Amino acid sequence: MKPAPFEYRRPETVEEVIHLLAEYGDEAKLLAGGQSLIPTMNFRLAQPAMLIDLNTVEGLDGLDAGDDGSLRMGAMVRQAMAEKSALVAERVPLLAETLPYVAHAQIRNRGTIGGNLAHADPRSELPAVMLALAASVTVRGPDGERSIGARDFFAGFFETALEEGELLTEVVLPPAVEGGGQAFLEVSRRLGDYAMVGVAASVVCDGAGRCDQASIALLSVGSRPMLAERASACLVGERPSRATVVAAGHAAGNQDIDPPADMHASVAYRRRLATVLVRRALTTAFERAGCVIGEGAS
Amino acid sequence: MGAHPHVGAGVLRNEDPQLLTGRAIFVDDVHLAGTLHAAFLRSDFAHGRLLSVDTSAAKRREGVIAVYTAEDLGDYWCHGPLLVPPPPIAGLTFNTATLVPLARDRVVHVGEPIAVVVAESRYIAEDALEDIVVDIEPLPVVVGLEEALAPDSPVIHEALGTNVAAHVVQQKGDYEAARGDAHTVVSRKFSYDRGVAGAIENRGILADWNARNEELTVWDTTQAPIPIRNGLAERLGLLQSQVRVVAPFLGGGFGPKMMMFYPEELLIPWISMRLERPVKWIEDRAESFFATTNERLQLHEAELAVDSEGRILGVKDVFLHDSGAYDPYGITVPINTQCTLLGPYRVPNYYSEFTAVFTNKTIVTPVRGAGRQHGVFVMERLLDFAAKELGIDRVEIRKRNFLTPDEFPHDHEILFQDSAPLVYDSGDYLPAMEKAAEMIGYRKFLDEEQPKARAEGRRLGLGIVSYVEGTGIGPYEGARVSVEPSGKVQLATGVGTQGQGHFTTFAQIVADQLGVDVTDVHVVTGDTREFSWGTGTFASRGIVVAGSACHEAAIVVRKRILSVASEALEAAEDDLELADGVVRVKGSDLSISLGELAVRANPLRGAVAAGAEPGLEATSYFGPARGTTASGVHAMIVEIDPETLEVSIQRYVVVHDCGRLVNPVIVDGQIHGGVAHGIGNAFFEELVYDDQGQLLNASFMDYLLPTATDVPHMEVAHVETPSPLNPLGVKGVGEAGAIPVGALYAQALEDALQGAVEIREIPLSPGRLFDLVQDAEADS
């Protein structure tokens, strides 16, 4: 369990990182918290010839409030730092609620927000949160900077919209909306494990108590985190009730997803978990949005 | 001296200051100048013909010192010893296939070592592994137990012509006749799987051949330093006095570190002798899943014949046992299953037949519990099903069948793993069951709590099961007690240790005899230079066998102290007392310290009387004719989420009987650790092999050990039924906690699911429970 030989650089600016990436091309790997990359290298599943350490790069660990109520998080913000941040708790309660589910405290001390998103593990919690909140990521490369919406960023199994030579520098979380409520839930084998299924739900209710928007992001149900569109359709424009959240759960579990089986969960079990978790998460999210869930027929 | 002030007290552990401050030495902490590092090339195939191994590129890599394959070993290559020959059971079939140091011609499991690289660093050694070109022609793989026995199955060991490792029938009475008289017979199929030991410290070896002194020192993570020393000396053509094996602190062993020999254990010393440099190999976690022995599946077809009151008339059990690719440990695991199945019950007629099967998987040897889990599961489940069928309460059916104190010693008329008859020494099972039922609130739960929860849509379930555990078997252990001029006591034993608290419990036993503080008894174990005779720490035997040897040696030293003191103090021995490190004339100020007595016993002038020995020292050995029988009852309450099938343990109760408690804190610790192991086995851990014999979850990412958040607080109580087989009245406890947990989960979950499913398998998981419930719904 020792990595293959590699070279190592500690650049200090984003420009230097971009230069190094240009020079070494796909021989190079960026090192953030190392919590996913180093194990892969130790198993020799990844054998990068060049390791570019982001830990010494300036300007990647900011946690700033935008005037519009948004939140900008540098790629190198440690998961633990975000977890403990009062600003995150205030502006993006869903993220604060979710972070304790990401791995274990020791791993969150090193693991970064950017590394987690760039890794694009379909079982990861944070990509689902970004989807549910319609966040965007900022990336920089030889041609400058661009912003990519979460929907487009998570392109596939451990795959993102990052082009060769680019790095992720920042995540931008949009401002909270009046009448909004969110919730995160997952079922994992043990605390800190990747979930068998997880859901990040974000709803917005209008003044009349109708559901205006519902973003329901699921993780561990396919090759990338996904939005359960049919489930949303059960809710938008409706007055939330026991019946609508039950229907949304069923739509998510039985129509929206085509989940894989693995040694921890069969397809049918994943469908069951998605059905139940979506219903439960929505119930909580609507409550938090100040929307009373009517009994309705179920 | 009062009666045993230390034995029975929960004194703090002597070894903890070292362990808790990180000063304790483990094998990988030993750093010798000039050490080389070894890495092993292991087979990627579960079964294949090894056509060629080309190491030339690896040898050319900078920093590589040597590369060895089977061919390079010359005469040193041979099959390892049969560590535990099977007991002399009539009609037994036993086919031996012991492992080899490096594969030659054939590989029989994934991870079997093929070549070893020795380099200036482990990094270089691992780089060089990628330079080696191996040509293996894959052969059809034997994975399933039933498939392995099919006439058209590929055969793993061609010379044997069969995949049968052993076939054993043991019986008592006449089961078929008993079945004929039965009111009810319940028969079921069961499958019980187990996994790795999961010691926090993997295996490791550092060998240092000193060519000038012609001495070999080997630091080894072994539970059996003396047998390893003896075996290495023999294989390497050295005197035992030229070989020193040190097993320093171990980060857990749990059985697999009791093997002899692992290929690495045999090769690293040999390489050190050839290269005349220290050579180290530390197993990494990924290798450990393949290279360290583990336990696995048994498939049982069993039946229980009872009368109308639920009294057992007989049990029949026929099972298959997975031996893995070789069987150096004989039939220890399945015979434990066979013997432990009988439990605390009166079973007048028993028919048990097993077939141990070779498969293309890692070798199976004992892991904490060592097959006992499987047997307990079968018996407890059968009792549960019988109780249900007869409408008898599950606690009641057990009580009706418990052996009573007047039935001991109880002869089960079959042979145990140590070749001795399976005779229970002592036991009193009813009080333990009653205590456990009371502690868990059995009646109140069934009458009030469970119905109330059900009315609220919550699913609570209770489990309560019992078991016995054969512990403390021979052949022997020894101990040497010496009082030094400082007044401190040195206690050396050869048993080896793996973290159980031997530095404290053995000290307590000696301190009581010598009237000294526990902290003044310095225990040395796991170093063959300090004590030359012994076997090892396994089978829950340390306190029984080595502890008794410590006790005997301390008694002899005590006598010598009294005799020297009687002369020094001019008082009769009967008038002397030992306490606080001095010998005192009772009722007076007249005293002499143990240190002074030690000097007097080893004088520079004058003469040691003829026939006497110098010093205050004695060595004793203890070899019990057969083992002691510990027992226990576990009970728990679980809640299961009816939708997600997630399970949480609300309460966990253990009532255990390991005879006299030497140190209740340490005993509770053993039980806590055992239960954690059991929870892992029942609900988290599983070695998942595909049909090509590839292990799909060889990392702690997917092989799930229970963590602190999965293991509940345990309420532990004790019943003390002393063993008549040793002077201390003790029984073993090391494995106890792990044994009944599978049976407990099955009963509790079934109860929580209101009988929607019948659970006949371990391990379980939320996903598996979901599938079982779905299947049951589809069936009905």
Ligand SMILES: Cc1cc2nc3c(=O)[nH]c(=O)nc-3n(C[C@H](O)[C@H](O)[C@H](O)COP(=O)(O)OP(=O)(O)OC[C@H]3O[C@@H](n4cnc5c(N)ncnc54)[C@H](O)[C@@H]3O)c2cc1C
């Ligand atoms: C035992 C364990 C349990 C875990 N459990 C979970 C869990 O339950 N949920 C979960 O979400 N995660 C889990 N993780 C993963 C953890 O969250 C990682 O920290 C995270 O996925 C990667 O972040 P990192 O900063 O460590 O990135 P690294 O490991 O350093 O990098 C990961 C990948 O991202 C690339 N990368 C890093 N930063 C950038 C950047 N700025 N721009 C472009 N590419 C970049 C790297 O090149 C690499 O390919 C677990 C990890 C472990 C070890």
